[in-house]
Amino acid sequence: LAKTTQPISMDSYEGQEVNITCSHNNIATNDYITWYQQFPSQGPRFIIQGYKTKVTNEVASLFIPADRKSSTLSLPRVSLSDTAVYYCLVGDPGDSSYKLIFGSGTRLLVRP
Amino acid sequence: GAGVSQTPSNKVTEKGKYVELRCDPISGHTALYWYRQSLGQGPEFLIYFQGTGAADDSGLPNDRFFAVRPEGSVSTLKIQRTERGDSAMYLCASSAQGGLEQFFGPGTRLTVL
Numbered sequence: 375l376a377k378t379t380q381p382i383s384m385d386s387y388e389g390q391e392v393n394i395t396c397s398h399n400n401i402a403t404n405d406y407i408t409w410y411q412q413f414p415s416q417g418p419r420f421i422i423q424g425y426k427t428k429v430t431n432e433v434a435s436l437f438i439p440a441d442r443k444s445s446t447l448s449l450p451r452v453s454l455s456d457t458a459v460y461y462c463l464v465g466d467p468g469d470s471s472y473k474l475i476f477g478s479g480t481r482l483l484v485r486p
Numbered sequence: 487g488a489g490v491s492q493t494p495s496n497k498v499t500e501k502g503k504y505v506e507l508r509c510d511p512i513s514g515h516t517a518l519y520w521y522r523q524s525l526g527q528g529p530e531f532l533i534y535f536q537g538t539g540a541a542d543d544s545g546l547p548n549d550r551f552f553a554v555r556p557e558g559s560v561s562t563l564k565i566q567r568t569e570r571g572d573s574a575m576y577l578c579a580s581s582a583q584g585g586l587e588q589f590f591g592p593g594t595r596l597t598v599l
Contacts, residue, residue: 406586474531
């Protein structure tokens with residue numbers, strides 16, 4: 375499974391756009407990129423998933439360049455409630471075990 | 487509909503005791519996963535069930551840990567002879583048929599004194 379590298383922490387202010395970049399240099403052809411969000415004392419929550427180019431949903435956008443060796447999670451106009459840990463994961467949905475491999479994530483702190 | 491539920495939410499036990507942690511997945515989800523999360527770390531995979539069988543138990547740390555899912559729905563994680571190092575948040579997740587989108591429960595915080 376491809377290893378991912380992301381910043382340990384980020385600070386932002388309410389109303390700003392936040393971009394969290396994840397490196398996955400050894401991503402395999404069949405791998406997808408998935409992001410999860412985790413609030414304190416809660417389980418992780420799926421945010422978004424993509425294979426290439428750009429994916430957007432009601433929560434975030436995911437930008438993936440052509441070489442797929444990195445990806446950027448973009449959170450528009452963050453609020454205090456977006457303070458959480460964000461995990462970037464890479465994996466093949468066709469893999470028989472489907473287990474998620476989490477790193478340490480990026481701790482995002484949104485200030486007033 | 488109802489999400490994944492886990493009971494108890496907190497469990498405090500003494501070293502050497504036996505504990506059981508329960509997970510109720512989303513109705514109809516055939517895939518069920520257990521993860522363990524230590525403070526400041528990401529969740530760590532323990533075991534994966536597809537239906538009633540453990541398809542992948544490679545993450546179980548040792549033979550003190552065991553999990554069952556006898557009817558393909560509710561699962562129980564069992565830890566024998568607990569040690570202080572077992573203290574962590576134990577998370578359960580389910581999904582419709584495997585895949586990278588998994589739905590997590592709120593977890594059980596286990597503390598071994």
